Amino acid sequence: MKEARAGAPRFGPPIAVQIIALLVAVLIVGQLAILVVVTVMPPPRPPIYRIEEIAAALKGGRLTPRYAPAMLRTVEAAPPKGRDDDNRFRTASLRAELARTLGVTEDHVRLTVEPRPNFPLLYGGRGYHPHERQDDRGGGPPPGSPFDQGGGPPNEPPSSFGPGQVGPAGVGAFPPPGLSAPQPPQSGSDPAPPPPGADGSASWGRRHFHHGPWGGFPRGFAPDRQGFVVGAMDAAFEAQPGRWTVVRSQSEGFPNAWQRRVLLWFLACLLLLTPAGYLFARRLTAPISRFARAADRLGRDPRGPPMALKGPAEIGVAAAAFNEMQARLARYVGDRTAMIGAIAHDLRTPIARVQFKLQRAPEDLAADIRGDLGQMEAMIWAVLDFVRDASPVRERGPLDLLSLLEVVADDATATGADVELEPGPVQIVEGDASSLQRLFVNLVDNAVKYGGSARITLTHEDGDAVVRVSDLGPGLPSEEYERVFEPFYRVETSRSRETGGIGLGLSVARTIARAHGGDVTLASKESDAATGSGLIVTVRLPRPKG
């Protein structure tokens, strides 16, 4: 691809490549964020309820276990429905231990351990996953799937569990193997230690849970001597016939620890990627805005500077084509202007001849023709001015705009025109004196020609020097405001009049103003009885900084 664009080494890679690179970068950042969240943060722990804590709560004692949030206690007519049966094997020994602790027979005690994570949003309240019921039949959880461990083949051997999670399942108080969910936080009731002295393997929990995905047992928890339940549970105790005291773990609301973790990961990715995305978008769209600006510039002045050939390859190619088009356009305009100028120039010698020949003509005829010649001459000057001002500005330098306006006003007054320059502050602008003088001469001439008089003010607004030339004439309909700046355009009334001119004055004025970084605009004067309507021509020229 590089070879294909050998002629334009400044171009960046194509947009497609850039976007693919961005996607890959996003992927990598996202994965890194997960890695950081998983490795740096301690994993959330499931609640742990000791059998003696459950028993105390069922008896009406404390509801706050040491390693779990507070439990809820209710009194009901019946034990929690059906659950006990489901978990019969799994919790049998724990239930027996609970009954023993409470000092009653197992008939009066129910214990259910929820093997599921409790995500209300996913499962709908404290609902159960459809696969849950398989647990008792020994469905093994597929590794790496924290929320769904029920899909595995039933009766999978315990070795399929993650390392160090269940281990020698079934020891001690454990129900048949393969019931627990290794990864999700609150799932699984697996790590129930055997009742004290059951078969001497009471220490399995420590061995296998210390480094489990939940981060092992909390500090200070000794699973050796006590039965305990990990994860959400409910326990019921029939203290009197038909009166069941039920104690359940409180569900961890939204967001629970894992949800918080996912949100954190999402936020981290967002924070990391938003600036990158912004920069990327900027990088991609900057050439497009540059394009828009260049097109706008081209509309005003085909001889403007060419666009910079930077940016993605596609845009670079388009920019090169655009610049070529602009160059052709500039050449075309230049040729045409030069031709107009040449014609105008060559007309001057014959006119000069006629002027000398007129000396021999009868005086009344000569005066008549001289008038016509004067008009032709004025047109030629206008065309030549136009051609000249279409060329780049020549010598630029700081210039006292007020003094220039004084000269313009003075010269106009000397020819008998009613021109007044209002006193104003000195404004220094950067420019070419002769073109600027021509600009204001044109505007003052127009004002005098169509409006009978010209009133010039000089102020400064927003860092610009602003000159307003107003007259007391009939003004212009606002739909003509832009058209009158077109070369050779004249408003209808001006053609029929003996005002001469060929419709270049305003066009020249605007060309000059824009070449100086300013502009010429038209506005209508507020109509009032005293002064009549009139046109205000506003010229803005930027003042040099500092």
Place this chain on the structure above:
Amino acid sequence: MNTMTAWQEEIEGRVLIVDDDENLRGEVAAYLAGNSFEVRTAANAREMDGILAEQSFDLVVLDVMMPGEGGLSICRRLSDAGGPAIIIMSAMGDEIDRILGLELGADDYVPKPCNPRELLARMRAVMRRREGGQGQKASEGAEFEFLGYNLDLLKRRLRAPSGVLVLLTSGELSLLTAFLEHPGRVLTRDQLVDYARGSDADIFDRAIDVQISRLRRKLSECDGQDLIRTFRGAGYMFNATVARR
């Protein structure tokens, strides 16, 4: 080639017209001959040199755009050789050309097309200047320097010490020139009007005081009040050392 002798006894001067347009050349020659000039014409630089070798002229009217050697080049050549006065008559008409022509040694510049009477008036003015011993070319001594200001008479421009260009109306220019030519002297209003009239621009009907105050404003990078001092009842004095180049 063809010599047209004035019918009048008295001949105002001898003029050589150099222009590649034969028709115009003839018209100008006829017109000037009718105004008591002795006129010869040349179509190009080569013809001109031949005629100049034959006889001397008071004035050469020179076109700029000609085949062969151009008018500006001829202008410089004649001027360097200390030849006759030169008036450039050109269709270029641009200010740059005017200034260039004057800097290359022309005495005056007339745009084409021009009013024949204007040409005549300028020719007379140039010849008068030459006869009056002010054999000075327009470009000589056309620049004044004072207190960091620079006044270019050809370009009619004043450059302030800060580099800002200040434009002068013809009245202000005449007035400032009058001051610059007589620094350190108290000039009465009448004298000022007189001096100002003497120069090219004779539009001077504005009140002197107004002109003076505007000049002071335009010279305000130095202390304008101090630069042009008012002597009540007497006149004004330009208070600075002036160098002329």
